[in-house]
Amino acid sequence: TSLDDPSSTGHEQVVFCQDTQTGLRAIIGIYSTALGPALGGTRFYPYPSEEAALADVLDLSRGMAYKNALAGLDLGGGKAVIWGDPDQLKSEPLLRAYGRFVESLNGRYYTACDVGTYVADMDVIARETRFVTGRSVEHGGAGDSSVLTAWGVFQGMRAAAEHVWGAPTLNGRRVGVAGLGKVGKHLTRHLLDDHAEVVATDVDPRAREWVRANHPQVELVDDAAALVAADIDVYAPCALGGALDDDTVPALRAKVVAGAANNQLAHPGIEKLLADRGVLYAPDYVVNAGGVIQVADEIEGFNFDRARLRATRIYDTTRQILRLADDEGVPPAVAADRLAERRMADVGRLRTIH
Ligand code: NAD
Structure with a gap:
Protein backbone atom coordinates (compact mmCIF):
# COMPACT_ATOMS: atom_id res chain seq x y z
CA THR A 1 0.00 0.00 0.00
CA SER A 2 1.55 3.26 -1.09
CA LEU A 3 0.36 6.35 0.75
CA ASP A 4 2.25 8.66 -1.57
CA ASP A 5 -0.15 7.85 -4.37
CA PRO A 6 -3.58 7.07 -2.87
CA SER A 7 -5.00 6.04 -6.24
CA SER A 8 -2.46 3.19 -6.39
CA THR A 9 -4.11 1.37 -3.47
CA GLY A 10 -7.16 0.55 -5.56
CA HIS A 11 -9.69 1.81 -3.01
CA GLU A 12 -13.02 3.17 -4.19
CA GLN A 13 -13.46 5.73 -1.47
CA VAL A 14 -11.71 6.96 1.67
CA VAL A 15 -13.66 9.28 3.95
CA PHE A 16 -12.05 11.44 6.65
CA CYS A 17 -14.47 12.34 9.44
CA GLN A 18 -14.04 14.97 12.13
CA ASP A 19 -16.27 16.22 14.90
CA THR A 20 -14.49 18.85 17.00
CA GLN A 21 -17.15 18.86 19.71
CA THR A 22 -16.63 15.20 20.67
CA GLY A 23 -13.01 14.84 19.52
CA LEU A 24 -13.97 12.29 16.90
CA ARG A 25 -11.42 11.64 14.20
CA ALA A 26 -12.26 8.67 12.01
CA ILE A 27 -11.36 7.30 8.61
CA ILE A 28 -13.73 5.02 6.70
CA GLY A 29 -12.08 3.00 3.94
CA ILE A 30 -14.16 1.41 1.20
CA TYR A 31 -12.02 -0.90 -0.88
CA SER A 32 -14.75 -2.36 -3.06
CA THR A 33 -18.51 -2.42 -3.44
CA ALA A 34 -18.34 -4.70 -6.48
CA LEU A 35 -20.25 -7.44 -4.63
CA GLY A 36 -22.48 -5.20 -2.52
CA PRO A 37 -22.22 -2.73 0.34
CA ALA A 38 -18.81 -2.72 2.02
CA LEU A 39 -18.86 -4.50 5.41
CA GLY A 40 -16.14 -4.36 8.04
CA GLY A 41 -15.65 -3.41 11.67
CA THR A 42 -14.63 -0.18 13.36
CA ARG A 43 -11.26 -0.27 15.10
CA PHE A 44 -10.89 2.22 17.97
CA TYR A 45 -7.18 2.49 18.60
CA PRO A 46 -4.58 5.07 19.76
CA TYR A 47 -2.59 5.24 16.52
CA PRO A 48 0.68 7.19 16.82
CA SER A 49 -0.21 9.29 13.77
CA GLU A 50 -2.85 9.92 11.14
CA GLU A 51 -0.60 8.20 8.60
CA ALA A 52 -0.59 5.05 10.75
CA ALA A 53 -4.39 5.15 11.05
CA LEU A 54 -4.75 5.61 7.30
CA ALA A 55 -2.31 2.80 6.49
CA ASP A 56 -4.24 0.44 8.80
CA VAL A 57 -7.67 1.28 7.40
CA LEU A 58 -6.44 0.85 3.82
CA ASP A 59 -4.97 -2.59 4.60
CA LEU A 60 -7.88 -3.77 6.70
CA SER A 61 -10.58 -2.68 4.23
CA ARG A 62 -8.81 -4.45 1.40
CA GLY A 63 -8.56 -7.60 3.53
CA MET A 64 -12.30 -7.47 4.22
CA ALA A 65 -13.09 -7.30 0.50
CA TYR A 66 -11.18 -10.55 -0.06
CA LYS A 67 -12.67 -12.22 3.02
CA ASN A 68 -16.26 -11.28 2.16
CA ALA A 69 -15.79 -12.32 -1.47
CA LEU A 70 -14.66 -15.83 -0.53
CA ALA A 71 -17.29 -16.12 2.21
CA GLY A 72 -19.81 -16.00 -0.63
CA LEU A 73 -21.45 -12.88 0.78
CA ASP A 74 -23.12 -10.21 -1.34
CA LEU A 75 -20.93 -7.69 0.41
CA GLY A 76 -17.90 -5.69 -0.50
CA GLY A 77 -14.99 -4.78 1.74
CA GLY A 78 -14.61 -1.83 4.05
CA LYS A 79 -13.29 -0.94 7.46
CA ALA A 80 -13.12 2.10 9.69
CA VAL A 81 -10.71 3.38 12.29
CA ILE A 82 -11.35 5.85 15.05
CA TRP A 83 -8.07 7.43 15.95
CA GLY A 84 -7.62 7.87 19.74
CA ASP A 85 -7.58 6.11 23.09
CA PRO A 86 -11.00 4.49 23.62
CA ASP A 87 -10.61 4.63 27.41
CA GLN A 88 -10.35 8.42 27.32
CA LEU A 89 -12.33 9.33 24.26
CA LYS A 90 -15.23 6.92 23.89
CA SER A 91 -18.57 8.51 24.72
CA GLU A 92 -22.17 8.35 23.57
CA PRO A 93 -21.90 11.67 21.69
CA LEU A 94 -18.69 10.55 19.92
CA LEU A 95 -20.16 7.21 18.86
CA ARG A 96 -23.34 8.92 17.69
CA ALA A 97 -21.33 11.50 15.72
CA TYR A 98 -19.53 8.56 14.13
CA GLY A 99 -22.86 6.85 13.42
CA ARG A 100 -24.04 9.94 11.54
CA PHE A 101 -20.99 9.74 9.26
CA VAL A 102 -21.76 6.06 8.59
CA GLU A 103 -25.38 7.02 7.83
CA SER A 104 -24.19 9.74 5.45
CA LEU A 105 -22.68 7.06 3.19
CA ASN A 106 -26.24 5.86 2.62
CA GLY A 107 -25.52 2.14 2.84
CA ARG A 108 -22.25 2.01 0.92
CA TYR A 109 -20.61 0.95 4.22
CA TYR A 110 -21.91 -1.28 7.05
CA THR A 111 -19.96 -1.24 10.28
CA ALA A 112 -19.43 -3.87 13.03
CA CYS A 113 -17.22 -4.53 16.08
CA ASP A 114 -13.45 -4.75 15.93
CA VAL A 115 -10.55 -4.12 18.32
CA GLY A 116 -11.68 -1.49 20.82
CA THR A 117 -15.40 -1.58 19.95
CA TYR A 118 -18.09 -3.80 21.43
CA VAL A 119 -21.70 -4.88 20.93
CA ALA A 120 -22.88 -2.13 23.29
CA ASP A 121 -21.08 0.47 21.11
CA MET A 122 -22.87 -0.85 18.01
CA ASP A 123 -26.19 -0.36 19.80
CA VAL A 124 -25.26 3.30 20.38
CA ILE A 125 -24.11 3.79 16.77
CA ALA A 126 -27.41 2.22 15.65
CA ARG A 127 -29.29 5.15 17.19
CA GLU A 128 -27.97 7.21 14.25
CA THR A 129 -27.71 4.71 11.43
CA ARG A 130 -29.29 1.54 10.04
CA PHE A 131 -26.00 0.44 8.55
CA VAL A 132 -24.58 -1.41 11.54
CA THR A 133 -24.24 -5.11 12.45
CA GLY A 134 -22.74 -6.90 15.44
CA ARG A 135 -25.58 -5.67 17.62
CA SER A 136 -26.81 -7.15 20.89
CA VAL A 137 -29.18 -10.11 20.82
CA GLU A 138 -32.03 -8.01 22.27
CA HIS A 139 -31.67 -5.74 19.22
CA GLY A 140 -31.75 -8.62 16.75
CA GLY A 141 -28.00 -9.08 16.78
CA ALA A 142 -26.05 -12.25 16.08
CA GLY A 143 -24.37 -12.49 19.48
CA ASP A 144 -20.85 -13.84 19.98
CA SER A 145 -19.33 -14.35 16.52
P1 NAD B 1 -9.57 -14.14 22.54
O1 NAD B 1 -8.92 -12.90 23.00
O2 NAD B 1 -10.84 -14.59 23.17
O3 NAD B 1 -8.55 -15.37 22.67
C1 NAD B 1 -7.19 -15.32 22.42
C2 NAD B 1 -6.51 -16.27 23.40
O4 NAD B 1 -5.14 -16.38 23.03
C3 NAD B 1 -6.55 -15.79 24.84
O5 NAD B 1 -7.03 -16.82 25.68
C4 NAD B 1 -5.09 -15.43 25.13
O6 NAD B 1 -4.73 -15.67 26.49
C5 NAD B 1 -4.36 -16.38 24.20
N1 NAD B 1 -2.99 -15.96 23.87
C6 NAD B 1 -2.53 -14.71 23.63
N2 NAD B 1 -1.22 -14.74 23.33
C7 NAD B 1 -0.86 -16.04 23.36
C8 NAD B 1 0.38 -16.71 23.13
N3 NAD B 1 1.49 -16.04 22.81
N4 NAD B 1 0.41 -18.05 23.26
C9 NAD B 1 -0.72 -18.73 23.60
N5 NAD B 1 -1.90 -18.15 23.82
C10 NAD B 1 -1.97 -16.81 23.70
O7 NAD B 1 -9.76 -13.97 20.97
P2 NAD B 1 -10.68 -14.83 19.99
O8 NAD B 1 -11.95 -14.11 19.75
O9 NAD B 1 -10.73 -16.25 20.44
O10 NAD B 1 -9.85 -14.72 18.64
C11 NAD B 1 -8.68 -15.48 18.41
C12 NAD B 1 -8.04 -15.07 17.10
O11 NAD B 1 -8.97 -15.30 16.05
C13 NAD B 1 -7.65 -13.60 17.01
O12 NAD B 1 -6.49 -13.49 16.24
C14 NAD B 1 -8.82 -12.98 16.27
O13 NAD B 1 -8.42 -11.82 15.57
C15 NAD B 1 -9.18 -14.09 15.32
N6 NAD B 1 -10.57 -14.04 14.86
C16 NAD B 1 -11.59 -14.05 15.74
C17 NAD B 1 -12.90 -13.98 15.29
C18 NAD B 1 -14.06 -14.02 16.23
O14 NAD B 1 -15.19 -14.09 15.77
N7 NAD B 1 -13.86 -14.01 17.54
C19 NAD B 1 -13.16 -13.91 13.91
C20 NAD B 1 -12.08 -13.93 13.01
C21 NAD B 1 -10.80 -13.98 13.50
Whole structure:
Protein backbone atom coordinates (compact mmCIF):
# COMPACT_ATOMS: atom_id res chain seq x y z
CA THR A 1 0.00 0.00 0.00
CA SER A 2 1.55 3.26 -1.09
CA LEU A 3 0.36 6.35 0.75
CA ASP A 4 2.25 8.66 -1.57
CA ASP A 5 -0.15 7.85 -4.37
CA PRO A 6 -3.58 7.07 -2.87
CA SER A 7 -5.00 6.04 -6.24
CA SER A 8 -2.46 3.19 -6.39
CA THR A 9 -4.11 1.37 -3.47
CA GLY A 10 -7.16 0.55 -5.56
CA HIS A 11 -9.69 1.81 -3.01
CA GLU A 12 -13.02 3.17 -4.19
CA GLN A 13 -13.46 5.73 -1.47
CA VAL A 14 -11.71 6.96 1.67
CA VAL A 15 -13.66 9.28 3.95
CA PHE A 16 -12.05 11.44 6.65
CA CYS A 17 -14.47 12.34 9.44
CA GLN A 18 -14.04 14.97 12.13
CA ASP A 19 -16.27 16.22 14.90
CA THR A 20 -14.49 18.85 17.00
CA GLN A 21 -17.15 18.86 19.71
CA THR A 22 -16.63 15.20 20.67
CA GLY A 23 -13.01 14.84 19.52
CA LEU A 24 -13.97 12.29 16.90
CA ARG A 25 -11.42 11.64 14.20
CA ALA A 26 -12.26 8.67 12.01
CA ILE A 27 -11.36 7.30 8.61
CA ILE A 28 -13.73 5.02 6.70
CA GLY A 29 -12.08 3.00 3.94
CA ILE A 30 -14.16 1.41 1.20
CA TYR A 31 -12.02 -0.90 -0.88
CA SER A 32 -14.75 -2.36 -3.06
CA THR A 33 -18.51 -2.42 -3.44
CA ALA A 34 -18.34 -4.70 -6.48
CA LEU A 35 -20.25 -7.44 -4.63
CA GLY A 36 -22.48 -5.20 -2.52
CA PRO A 37 -22.22 -2.73 0.34
CA ALA A 38 -18.81 -2.72 2.02
CA LEU A 39 -18.86 -4.50 5.41
CA GLY A 40 -16.14 -4.36 8.04
CA GLY A 41 -15.65 -3.41 11.67
CA THR A 42 -14.63 -0.18 13.36
CA ARG A 43 -11.26 -0.27 15.10
CA PHE A 44 -10.89 2.22 17.97
CA TYR A 45 -7.18 2.49 18.60
CA PRO A 46 -4.58 5.07 19.76
CA TYR A 47 -2.59 5.24 16.52
CA PRO A 48 0.68 7.19 16.82
CA SER A 49 -0.21 9.29 13.77
CA GLU A 50 -2.85 9.92 11.14
CA GLU A 51 -0.60 8.20 8.60
CA ALA A 52 -0.59 5.05 10.75
CA ALA A 53 -4.39 5.15 11.05
CA LEU A 54 -4.75 5.61 7.30
CA ALA A 55 -2.31 2.80 6.49
CA ASP A 56 -4.24 0.44 8.80
CA VAL A 57 -7.67 1.28 7.40
CA LEU A 58 -6.44 0.85 3.82
CA ASP A 59 -4.97 -2.59 4.60
CA LEU A 60 -7.88 -3.77 6.70
CA SER A 61 -10.58 -2.68 4.23
CA ARG A 62 -8.81 -4.45 1.40
CA GLY A 63 -8.56 -7.60 3.53
CA MET A 64 -12.30 -7.47 4.22
CA ALA A 65 -13.09 -7.30 0.50
CA TYR A 66 -11.18 -10.55 -0.06
CA LYS A 67 -12.67 -12.22 3.02
CA ASN A 68 -16.26 -11.28 2.16
CA ALA A 69 -15.79 -12.32 -1.47
CA LEU A 70 -14.66 -15.83 -0.53
CA ALA A 71 -17.29 -16.12 2.21
CA GLY A 72 -19.81 -16.00 -0.63
CA LEU A 73 -21.45 -12.88 0.78
CA ASP A 74 -23.12 -10.21 -1.34
CA LEU A 75 -20.93 -7.69 0.41
CA GLY A 76 -17.90 -5.69 -0.50
CA GLY A 77 -14.99 -4.78 1.74
CA GLY A 78 -14.61 -1.83 4.05
CA LYS A 79 -13.29 -0.94 7.46
CA ALA A 80 -13.12 2.10 9.69
CA VAL A 81 -10.71 3.38 12.29
CA ILE A 82 -11.35 5.85 15.05
CA TRP A 83 -8.07 7.43 15.95
CA GLY A 84 -7.62 7.87 19.74
CA ASP A 85 -7.58 6.11 23.09
CA PRO A 86 -11.00 4.49 23.62
CA ASP A 87 -10.61 4.63 27.41
CA GLN A 88 -10.35 8.42 27.32
CA LEU A 89 -12.33 9.33 24.26
CA LYS A 90 -15.23 6.92 23.89
CA SER A 91 -18.57 8.51 24.72
CA GLU A 92 -22.17 8.35 23.57
CA PRO A 93 -21.90 11.67 21.69
CA LEU A 94 -18.69 10.55 19.92
CA LEU A 95 -20.16 7.21 18.86
CA ARG A 96 -23.34 8.92 17.69
CA ALA A 97 -21.33 11.50 15.72
CA TYR A 98 -19.53 8.56 14.13
CA GLY A 99 -22.86 6.85 13.42
CA ARG A 100 -24.04 9.94 11.54
CA PHE A 101 -20.99 9.74 9.26
CA VAL A 102 -21.76 6.06 8.59
CA GLU A 103 -25.38 7.02 7.83
CA SER A 104 -24.19 9.74 5.45
CA LEU A 105 -22.68 7.06 3.19
CA ASN A 106 -26.24 5.86 2.62
CA GLY A 107 -25.52 2.14 2.84
CA ARG A 108 -22.25 2.01 0.92
CA TYR A 109 -20.61 0.95 4.22
CA TYR A 110 -21.91 -1.28 7.05
CA THR A 111 -19.96 -1.24 10.28
CA ALA A 112 -19.43 -3.87 13.03
CA CYS A 113 -17.22 -4.53 16.08
CA ASP A 114 -13.45 -4.75 15.93
CA VAL A 115 -10.55 -4.12 18.32
CA GLY A 116 -11.68 -1.49 20.82
CA THR A 117 -15.40 -1.58 19.95
CA TYR A 118 -18.09 -3.80 21.43
CA VAL A 119 -21.70 -4.88 20.93
CA ALA A 120 -22.88 -2.13 23.29
CA ASP A 121 -21.08 0.47 21.11
CA MET A 122 -22.87 -0.85 18.01
CA ASP A 123 -26.19 -0.36 19.80
CA VAL A 124 -25.26 3.30 20.38
CA ILE A 125 -24.11 3.79 16.77
CA ALA A 126 -27.41 2.22 15.65
CA ARG A 127 -29.29 5.15 17.19
CA GLU A 128 -27.97 7.21 14.25
CA THR A 129 -27.71 4.71 11.43
CA ARG A 130 -29.29 1.54 10.04
CA PHE A 131 -26.00 0.44 8.55
CA VAL A 132 -24.58 -1.41 11.54
CA THR A 133 -24.24 -5.11 12.45
CA GLY A 134 -22.74 -6.90 15.44
CA ARG A 135 -25.58 -5.67 17.62
CA SER A 136 -26.81 -7.15 20.89
CA VAL A 137 -29.18 -10.11 20.82
CA GLU A 138 -32.03 -8.01 22.27
CA HIS A 139 -31.67 -5.74 19.22
CA GLY A 140 -31.75 -8.62 16.75
CA GLY A 141 -28.00 -9.08 16.78
CA ALA A 142 -26.05 -12.25 16.08
CA GLY A 143 -24.37 -12.49 19.48
CA ASP A 144 -20.85 -13.84 19.98
CA SER A 145 -19.33 -14.35 16.52
CA SER A 146 -16.67 -16.73 17.82
CA VAL A 147 -19.28 -19.53 17.67
CA LEU A 148 -19.37 -19.66 13.86
CA THR A 149 -15.75 -18.57 13.52
CA ALA A 150 -14.75 -21.80 15.27
CA TRP A 151 -17.24 -23.83 13.24
CA GLY A 152 -15.83 -22.42 10.00
CA VAL A 153 -12.22 -23.06 11.05
CA PHE A 154 -13.20 -26.66 11.77
CA GLN A 155 -14.74 -26.95 8.27
CA GLY A 156 -11.62 -25.51 6.64
CA MET A 157 -9.48 -27.91 8.65
CA ARG A 158 -11.59 -30.85 7.45
CA ALA A 159 -11.01 -29.80 3.84
CA ALA A 160 -7.26 -29.54 4.46
CA ALA A 161 -7.22 -32.96 6.16
CA GLU A 162 -9.02 -34.45 3.16
CA HIS A 163 -6.50 -32.88 0.78
CA VAL A 164 -3.53 -34.32 2.67
CA TRP A 165 -4.82 -37.63 4.12
CA GLY A 166 -7.80 -38.43 1.89
CA ALA A 167 -10.72 -38.16 4.34
CA PRO A 168 -12.48 -34.99 5.59
CA THR A 169 -12.05 -35.74 9.27
CA LEU A 170 -9.65 -35.07 12.11
CA ASN A 171 -10.42 -38.47 13.60
CA GLY A 172 -7.21 -39.84 15.10
CA ARG A 173 -5.13 -36.75 14.20
CA ARG A 174 -3.19 -34.75 16.76
CA VAL A 175 -4.22 -31.10 16.54
CA GLY A 176 -2.32 -28.31 18.33
CA VAL A 177 -4.49 -25.37 19.36
CA ALA A 178 -2.53 -22.22 20.25
CA GLY A 179 -4.83 -19.89 22.16
CA LEU A 180 -7.85 -21.10 24.12
CA GLY A 181 -9.88 -17.91 23.95
CA LYS A 182 -13.38 -17.52 22.63
CA VAL A 183 -12.63 -19.29 19.34
CA GLY A 184 -10.06 -21.81 20.64
CA LYS A 185 -12.50 -23.18 23.21
CA HIS A 186 -15.27 -23.83 20.68
CA LEU A 187 -12.76 -25.27 18.22
CA THR A 188 -11.43 -27.67 20.86
CA ARG A 189 -14.95 -28.97 21.40
CA HIS A 190 -15.52 -29.58 17.66
CA LEU A 191 -12.18 -31.39 17.42
CA LEU A 192 -12.93 -33.65 20.38
CA ASP A 193 -16.39 -34.42 18.96
CA ASP A 194 -14.61 -35.49 15.76
CA HIS A 195 -12.35 -37.81 17.83
CA ALA A 196 -9.15 -35.82 17.34
CA GLU A 197 -6.46 -35.69 20.00
CA VAL A 198 -5.98 -32.09 21.12
CA VAL A 199 -2.74 -30.58 22.39
CA ALA A 200 -3.10 -26.96 23.49
CA THR A 201 -1.51 -23.94 25.08
CA ASP A 202 -2.51 -20.51 26.38
CA VAL A 203 -0.62 -17.82 28.26
CA ASP A 204 -3.64 -17.17 30.48
CA PRO A 205 -3.83 -19.50 33.51
CA ARG A 206 -7.64 -19.19 33.50
CA ALA A 207 -7.79 -20.69 30.01
CA ARG A 208 -5.55 -23.56 31.12
CA GLU A 209 -7.76 -24.13 34.12
CA TRP A 210 -10.82 -24.21 31.84
CA VAL A 211 -9.26 -27.04 29.84
CA ARG A 212 -8.30 -29.06 32.91
CA ALA A 213 -11.81 -28.72 34.31
CA ASN A 214 -13.77 -29.35 31.10
CA HIS A 215 -11.58 -31.49 28.87
CA PRO A 216 -9.00 -33.35 30.99
CA GLN A 217 -8.04 -35.46 27.96
CA VAL A 218 -6.47 -32.38 26.30
CA GLU A 219 -2.71 -32.29 26.73
CA LEU A 220 -1.34 -28.88 27.76
CA VAL A 221 2.12 -27.68 26.73
CA ASP A 222 4.07 -24.69 28.07
CA ASP A 223 3.89 -22.27 25.16
CA ALA A 224 3.34 -21.85 21.43
CA ALA A 225 6.97 -22.70 20.67
CA ALA A 226 6.54 -26.06 22.42
CA LEU A 227 3.36 -26.66 20.43
CA VAL A 228 5.08 -25.87 17.13
CA ALA A 229 7.86 -28.36 17.98
CA ALA A 230 5.41 -31.01 19.25
CA ASP A 231 4.50 -34.15 17.34
CA ILE A 232 1.25 -32.82 15.86
CA ASP A 233 -0.49 -33.30 12.50
CA VAL A 234 -2.32 -29.96 12.42
CA TYR A 235 -1.37 -26.60 13.89
CA ALA A 236 -4.21 -24.19 14.67
CA PRO A 237 -3.07 -20.65 15.55
CA CYS A 238 -5.96 -19.13 17.52
CA ALA A 239 -4.21 -16.37 19.46
CA LEU A 240 -2.51 -13.40 17.84
CA GLY A 241 -1.30 -12.62 14.32
CA GLY A 242 2.16 -13.42 12.98
CA ALA A 243 2.18 -17.02 14.29
CA LEU A 244 4.02 -18.23 11.19
CA ASP A 245 7.43 -16.60 10.82
CA ASP A 246 11.02 -17.41 9.89
CA ASP A 247 11.56 -19.18 13.23
CA THR A 248 8.33 -21.15 13.59
CA VAL A 249 8.00 -22.48 10.04
CA PRO A 250 11.31 -24.42 10.04
CA ALA A 251 10.45 -25.87 13.48
CA LEU A 252 6.89 -26.86 12.56
CA ARG A 253 6.18 -30.61 12.54
CA ALA A 254 2.55 -30.37 11.46
CA LYS A 255 1.55 -31.11 7.86
CA VAL A 256 -1.43 -28.74 7.98
CA VAL A 257 -1.92 -25.23 9.36
CA ALA A 258 -5.51 -24.07 9.82
CA GLY A 259 -6.53 -21.65 12.54
CA ALA A 260 -8.63 -18.63 13.47
CA ALA A 261 -6.00 -15.94 14.01
CA ASN A 262 -5.93 -13.06 11.53
CA ASN A 263 -2.74 -12.35 9.59
CA GLN A 264 -0.97 -15.58 10.48
CA LEU A 265 1.80 -15.04 7.92
CA ALA A 266 4.33 -12.70 9.55
CA HIS A 267 5.44 -11.32 6.18
CA PRO A 268 5.00 -11.97 2.45
CA GLY A 269 7.05 -14.97 1.39
CA ILE A 270 6.12 -17.16 4.37
CA GLU A 271 3.43 -18.88 2.25
CA LYS A 272 6.22 -20.02 -0.09
CA LEU A 273 8.38 -21.20 2.84
CA LEU A 274 5.46 -23.31 4.08
CA ALA A 275 4.83 -24.77 0.63
CA ASP A 276 8.53 -25.60 0.20
CA ARG A 277 8.47 -27.50 3.50
CA GLY A 278 5.41 -29.45 2.36
CA VAL A 279 3.10 -27.81 4.89
CA LEU A 280 -0.45 -27.19 3.67
CA TYR A 281 -1.59 -23.75 4.82
CA ALA A 282 -5.33 -23.12 4.76
CA PRO A 283 -5.46 -19.32 4.33
CA ASP A 284 -6.52 -17.57 7.54
CA TYR A 285 -9.04 -15.20 5.99
CA VAL A 286 -10.79 -18.09 4.23
CA VAL A 287 -11.20 -20.37 7.23
CA ASN A 288 -11.94 -17.67 9.82
CA ALA A 289 -14.80 -16.05 7.84
CA GLY A 290 -17.49 -17.68 10.02
CA GLY A 291 -17.52 -14.61 12.27
CA VAL A 292 -18.26 -12.16 9.48
CA ILE A 293 -20.80 -14.60 8.05
CA GLN A 294 -22.53 -14.60 11.44
CA VAL A 295 -22.72 -10.81 11.80
CA ALA A 296 -23.54 -10.24 8.11
CA ASP A 297 -26.61 -12.40 8.57
CA GLU A 298 -28.12 -9.64 10.72
CA ILE A 299 -28.68 -7.58 7.60
CA GLU A 300 -31.37 -10.08 6.56
CA GLY A 301 -32.66 -10.50 10.13
CA PHE A 302 -30.49 -12.91 12.07
CA ASN A 303 -31.14 -16.61 11.61
CA PHE A 304 -28.55 -18.86 13.26
CA ASP A 305 -29.28 -21.97 11.17
CA ARG A 306 -28.94 -20.08 7.90
CA ALA A 307 -25.68 -18.49 9.06
CA ARG A 308 -24.35 -21.86 10.24
CA LEU A 309 -25.12 -23.38 6.86
CA ARG A 310 -23.19 -20.59 5.16
CA ALA A 311 -20.23 -21.11 7.51
CA THR A 312 -20.34 -24.84 6.77
CA ARG A 313 -19.59 -23.99 3.12
CA ILE A 314 -16.11 -22.89 4.20
CA TYR A 315 -15.36 -26.60 3.75
CA ASP A 316 -16.20 -26.38 0.01
CA THR A 317 -14.40 -23.08 -0.50
CA THR A 318 -11.23 -24.34 1.18
CA ARG A 319 -11.37 -27.48 -0.94
CA GLN A 320 -11.76 -25.42 -4.10
CA ILE A 321 -8.79 -23.22 -3.15
CA LEU A 322 -6.53 -26.16 -2.39
CA ARG A 323 -7.37 -27.72 -5.75
CA LEU A 324 -6.81 -24.44 -7.57
CA ALA A 325 -3.45 -24.10 -5.83
CA ASP A 326 -2.42 -27.54 -7.11
CA ASP A 327 -3.72 -26.84 -10.62
CA GLU A 328 -2.00 -23.48 -10.90
CA GLY A 329 1.16 -24.52 -9.03
CA VAL A 330 0.91 -21.73 -6.44
CA PRO A 331 0.63 -21.71 -2.63
CA PRO A 332 -3.00 -21.77 -1.31
CA ALA A 333 -2.70 -18.16 -0.09
CA VAL A 334 -2.06 -17.04 -3.67
CA ALA A 335 -4.87 -19.23 -5.03
CA ALA A 336 -7.28 -17.73 -2.48
CA ASP A 337 -6.41 -14.19 -3.53
CA ARG A 338 -6.90 -15.10 -7.18
CA LEU A 339 -10.29 -16.65 -6.53
CA ALA A 340 -11.44 -13.61 -4.54
CA GLU A 341 -10.24 -11.25 -7.27
CA ARG A 342 -12.01 -13.35 -9.89
CA ARG A 343 -15.35 -13.21 -8.03
CA MET A 344 -15.06 -9.45 -7.48
CA ALA A 345 -14.24 -8.86 -11.14
CA ASP A 346 -16.84 -11.24 -12.61
CA VAL A 347 -19.77 -10.27 -10.41
CA GLY A 348 -18.69 -6.63 -10.37
CA ARG A 349 -18.78 -6.56 -14.16
CA LEU A 350 -22.36 -7.93 -14.18
CA ARG A 351 -23.44 -5.33 -11.67
CA THR A 352 -22.17 -2.47 -13.81
CA ILE A 353 -24.44 -3.53 -16.72
CA HIS A 354 -27.71 -1.63 -16.34
P1 NAD B 1 -9.57 -14.14 22.54
O1 NAD B 1 -8.92 -12.90 23.00
O2 NAD B 1 -10.84 -14.59 23.17
O3 NAD B 1 -8.55 -15.37 22.67
C1 NAD B 1 -7.19 -15.32 22.42
C2 NAD B 1 -6.51 -16.27 23.40
O4 NAD B 1 -5.14 -16.38 23.03
C3 NAD B 1 -6.55 -15.79 24.84
O5 NAD B 1 -7.03 -16.82 25.68
C4 NAD B 1 -5.09 -15.43 25.13
O6 NAD B 1 -4.73 -15.67 26.49
C5 NAD B 1 -4.36 -16.38 24.20
N1 NAD B 1 -2.99 -15.96 23.87
C6 NAD B 1 -2.53 -14.71 23.63
N2 NAD B 1 -1.22 -14.74 23.33
C7 NAD B 1 -0.86 -16.04 23.36
C8 NAD B 1 0.38 -16.71 23.13
N3 NAD B 1 1.49 -16.04 22.81
N4 NAD B 1 0.41 -18.05 23.26
C9 NAD B 1 -0.72 -18.73 23.60
N5 NAD B 1 -1.90 -18.15 23.82
C10 NAD B 1 -1.97 -16.81 23.70
O7 NAD B 1 -9.76 -13.97 20.97
P2 NAD B 1 -10.68 -14.83 19.99
O8 NAD B 1 -11.95 -14.11 19.75
O9 NAD B 1 -10.73 -16.25 20.44
O10 NAD B 1 -9.85 -14.72 18.64
C11 NAD B 1 -8.68 -15.48 18.41
C12 NAD B 1 -8.04 -15.07 17.10
O11 NAD B 1 -8.97 -15.30 16.05
C13 NAD B 1 -7.65 -13.60 17.01
O12 NAD B 1 -6.49 -13.49 16.24
C14 NAD B 1 -8.82 -12.98 16.27
O13 NAD B 1 -8.42 -11.82 15.57
C15 NAD B 1 -9.18 -14.09 15.32
N6 NAD B 1 -10.57 -14.04 14.86
C16 NAD B 1 -11.59 -14.05 15.74
C17 NAD B 1 -12.90 -13.98 15.29
C18 NAD B 1 -14.06 -14.02 16.23
O14 NAD B 1 -15.19 -14.09 15.77
N7 NAD B 1 -13.86 -14.01 17.54
C19 NAD B 1 -13.16 -13.91 13.91
C20 NAD B 1 -12.08 -13.93 13.01
C21 NAD B 1 -10.80 -13.98 13.50
